[in-house]
Amino acid sequence: xxxxxxxxxxxxxxxxxxxxxxxxxxxxxxxxxxxxxxxxxxxxxxxxxxxxxxxxxxxxxxxxxxxxxxxxxxxxxxxxxxxxxxxxxxxxxxxxxxxxxxxxxxxxxxxxxxxxxxxxxxxxxxxxxxxxxxxxxxxxxxxxxxxxxxxxxxxxxxxxxxxxxxxxxxxxxxxxxxxxxxxxxxxxxxxxxxxxxxxxxxxxxxxxxxxxxxxxxxxxxxxxxxxxxxxxxxxxxxxxxxxxxxxxxxxxxxxxxxxxxxxxxxxxxxxxxxxxxxxxxxxxxxxxxxxxxxxxxxxxxxxxxxxxxxxxxxxxxxxxxxxxxxxxxxxxxxxxxxxxxxxxxxxxxxxxxxxxxxxxxxxxxxxxxxxxxxxxxxxxxxxxxxxxxxxxxxxxxxxxxxxxxxxxxxxxxxxxxxxxxxxxxxxxxxxxxxxxxxxxxxxxxxxxxxxxxxxxxxxxxxxxxxxxx
Amino acid sequence: xxxxxxxxxxxxxxxxxxxxxxxxxxxxxxxxxxxxxxxxxxxxxxxxxxxxxxxxxxxxxxxxxxxxxxxxxxxxxxxxxxxxxxxxxxxxxxxxxxxxxxxx
Numbered sequence: 001x002x003x004x005x006x007x008x009x010x011x012x013x014x015x016x017x018x019x020x021x022x023x024x025x026x027x028x029x030x031x032x033x034x035x036x037x038x039x040x041x042x043x044x045x046x047x048x049x050x051x052x053x054x055x056x057x058x059x060x061x062x063x064x065x066x067x068x069x070x071x072x073x074x075x076x077x078x079x080x081x082x083x084x085x086x087x088x089x090x091x092x093x094x095x096x097x098x099x100x101x102x103x104x105x106x107x108x109x110x111x112x113x114x115x116x117x118x119x120x121x122x123x124x125x126x127x128x129x130x131x132x133x134x135x136x137x138x139x140x141x142x143x144x145x146x147x148x149x150x151x152x153x154x155x156x157x158x159x160x161x162x163x164x165x166x167x168x169x170x171x172x173x174x175x176x177x178x179x180x181x182x183x184x185x186x187x188x189x190x191x192x193x194x195x196x197x198x199x200x201x202x203x204x205x206x207x208x209x210x211x212x213x214x215x216x217x218x219x220x221x222x223x224x225x226x227x228x229x230x231x232x233x234x235x236x237x238x239x240x241x242x243x244x245x246x247x248x249x250x251x252x253x254x255x256x257x258x259x260x261x262x263x264x265x266x267x268x269x270x271x272x273x274x275x276x277x278x279x280x281x282x283x284x285x286x287x288x289x290x291x292x293x294x295x296x297x298x299x300x301x302x303x304x305x306x307x308x309x310x311x312x313x314x315x316x317x318x319x320x321x322x323x324x325x326x327x328x329x330x331x332x333x334x335x336x337x338x339x340x341x342x343x344x345x346x347x348x349x350x351x352x353x354x355x356x357x358x359x360x361x362x363x364x365x366x367x368x369x370x371x372x373x374x375x376x377x378x379x380x381x382x383x384x385x386x387x388x389x390x391x392x393x394x395x396x397x398x399x400x401x402x403x404x405x406x407x408x409x410x411x412x413x414x415x416x417x418x419x420x421x422x423x424x425x426x427x428x429x430x431x432x433x434x435x436x437x438x439x440x441x442x443x444x445x446x447x448x449x450x451x452x453x454x455x456x457x458x459x460x461x462x463x464x465x466x467x468x469x
Numbered sequence: 470x471x472x473x474x475x476x477x478x479x480x481x482x483x484x485x486x487x488x489x490x491x492x493x494x495x496x497x498x499x500x501x502x503x504x505x506x507x508x509x510x511x512x513x514x515x516x517x518x519x520x521x522x523x524x525x526x527x528x529x530x531x532x533x534x535x536x537x538x539x540x541x542x543x544x545x546x547x548x549x550x551x552x553x554x555x556x557x558x559x560x561x562x563x564x565x566x567x568x569x570x571x572x573x
Contacts, residue, residue: 100548194527207525236532237525305509316486323487325563327552331488336498339488343479343502346486360512362522367515369523401501402508418526443526 002027003163004466007220008247010166011068014059021055021062021071021115028073028117028165035162035469039140041155042164043078044086044119054115061113068223068247070113075165077153078119079126079202080106080211085116089202090134091124092333093322103200104232105169105211112227117165120155124335125319126171126204128152129179129408130397133337138394141183142467143433147391150180156214157184161467167215167224173204174307175386175411177212178423182386182436185425187453187463188214189221192444193418194239196225197232205314206237208307208415217463218424218453222246225446244447250454255289257452259439260379264300265410271389277427278385278437284459290452295378299371302364303413308405309348309361310416316345340401365416372417372440381452382440385410386423390433414440422449425462434465474503 002010002024013019029048036042051073058071081087081099088094106116123133131139131154139154141147142162149158156168157180170177172190181188189212196211203209213224229243259282266275282292319342324330334342348357375382388409397404414421421440428434439449457463479499483490490498546559555562 097552100544100551101542194529233534237527237529239527239529299515302511302515305512308505309509309512320487324554325561326549329554334488336494339490340498340501340505342486342488343482343498344505347474347478347482347502347506350482350485357506357509359522360517362524363517363520364512364515366520366523367517369526402504405505405508416523416526 001163003031003166006217007068007072007166007215007223010072011070014062014071021058022052024071024166025051025055025073025115025117031162031164035142035164038145038469039142039149039158039162040137041121041139041158042118043088043090043121043136043155046085046117051115051117058113058115065113067112069109069227071115072166073115073117074109075118075120075156075159075168076106076116077122077156077168077170079122079171080169081200081202082106082116082119085119087119087202088136089125090122090136091335091338092135092329093324093331094328095135096329097327101200104197104234105228106200108228109169118159120153120159120168122155123152125202125315125338126152126173126176127315127338127341129175129404130392131155131180132394132398133335135335140394141391142469143185144391146393148183148394150183150387150391152176153214154180157181157186157188160184160186160214160216162469163466167213167220169228170212170214171201172210172212172415173208174311174415175408177214178386178411178421178436178438179408181214181423183391183434185434185463185465186214186216187218187221187422187424188212189225189446189450190414190421191225191229191446192239192420194237195229195420195444195446197235197238199232199234203318205311206318207314208311210415218422218450218457219247219250221422222250222450222454241444246447246450249447250451252451254448254451254455257290257381257448258379259285259290259292259381259383260295260375261292261383262297262300262375263294264297265384269388269409270385273429274385274388274390274435277435278383281383281426281437281456284456287459288455292383293379295375297371297375299367300413301409303368304405304409306361306364306368306416307408307412308344309357310365312341312345313348313358314345316342316349337401368413369417372419376442380441380448384438384440386436386438390429390435419443420446420449422453424453424456425465427462428465474499474506
């Protein structure tokens with residue numbers, strides 16, 4: 001299958017004339033037709049004729065363009081605005097909305113010649129970790145369709161796992177790229193806050209939101225990141241730091257790098273099979289000269305209250321704009337999960353409670369930044385679990401809102417700090433469900449995380465496994 | 470942390486957030502918020518007396534750009550109104566915010 005190939009292999013094959021962009025697009029739509037009815041990953045599918053037209057154009061440009069993404073089909077989480085194509089954020093509040101402009105990340109991919117084929121299902125507004133809080137029906141896990149795909153970028157992850165597109169752009173506010181990547185056995189990168197422009201990304205929590213790639217390999221993520229990263233005048237929080245040629249430096253020697261294992265992340269709440277699988281990664285790390293050592297991050301379990309006070313506070317302000325007057329539909333269309341987050345945030349920001357909740361959480365956020373700084377002075381990369389359990393059964397997390405929040409425990413401490421994290425496949429449960437681990441580094445250390453991810457994937461084949469649907 | 474989330478608190482917060490909650494859901498939301506906020510009480514044990522709050526992590530300050538018109542990003546009136554449920558004479562139609570019958 002062409003869609004099993006990496007971006008580099010596809011790009012080379014196109015230029016050697018082994019296949020055409022049209023062939024790749026045809027295969028995507030075949031897979032969509034075969035698999036999407038079983039997993040519900042798409043909200044909007046770009047009409048096949050339009051994608052084929054773009055593929056023909058790409059095929060003609062192959063001789064003159066050096067873009068590795070030319071003719072490569074991709075999907076967007078449905079939280080990026082796209083001119084002329086509906087954008088919903090998986091909420092009925094935005095049903096029918098068609099943006100008059102493009103998100104920067106989308107525009108950059110169009111400029112590189114990549115071909116959009118769909119806008120993907122997710123937890124509405126990013127509110128959730130299972131892609132069940134959606135007005136478009138839950139996304140099912142391609143490894144076991146009685147289970148969730150994870151979230152909030154569940155549609156993108158399930159689509160890559162089933163080879164319905166080559167790569168996806170997700171969005172991560174508290175694990176939304178890493179969680180579904182891990183539960184669907186793909187590779188996903190939560191970038192440093194500010195590394196990629198948020199312009200045109202529908203805001204969940206503005207000081208946490210980060211735009212990043214989801215794909216089959218760390219190498220694919222590197223190629224996508226070097227295309228989408230960089231300063232953008234339209235996002236004042238985007239970083240002026242230069243963008244390294246990530247994909248060119250994946251095989252640099254990282255011998256001598258130390259990976260820290262924060263013991264608090266491996267406590268009672270973590271499934272024992274997931275724990276032993278992740279810790280076994282150190283054997284492969286040793287082969288490339290990487291040592292592991294135990295470290296301590298004692299504040300760890302406070303990440304849930306910090307995240308779930310600051311995130312909802314910011315989202316209550318961001319979602320205040322949706323009044324159904326200029327676009328979209330009225331506020332009675334929010335789901336219960338989104339209403340809970342708006343209520344918590346509004347409460348935490350309201351007179352009399354602000355100091356006790358919002359300000360307190362922002363102060364503990366400062367302590368978290370210090371905690372990560374300290375941890376990353378004792379080692380170069382932190383190895384952490386992504387999810388405490390294998391994918392949950394559909395409906396399991398919906399019945400208990402608190403349990404639903406607690407499932408995010410390993411993925412919500414990084415966003416308040418801003419550090420990058422690469423989630424990658426590292427094994428399977430005895431029952432055949434994917435297990436993911438995350439590599440967390442200092443601000444703007446994507447080059448190091450991707451290099452370790454790439455070199456780990458040269459030694460292992462977990463990332464090559466795909467579901468039998 | 471002061472937390473007993475009553476139905477009245479939920480109704481007040483919902484009003485602040487411009488949400489109209491169905492009356493049969495108010496108590497459920499109150500109970501759910503109570504259980505979530507109870508969990509957050511763990512923050513109380515952290516001493517933050519001398520800790521300044523963090524609201525953003527970019528380290529960037531005073532980011533500005535030239536205040537020039539970029540015509541490529543301008544919407545026509547038609548584009549701006551295209552997603553509105555109701556428009557009239559080139560304007561958005563909104564619910565009345567002034568009570569016409571009120572005495573002056």
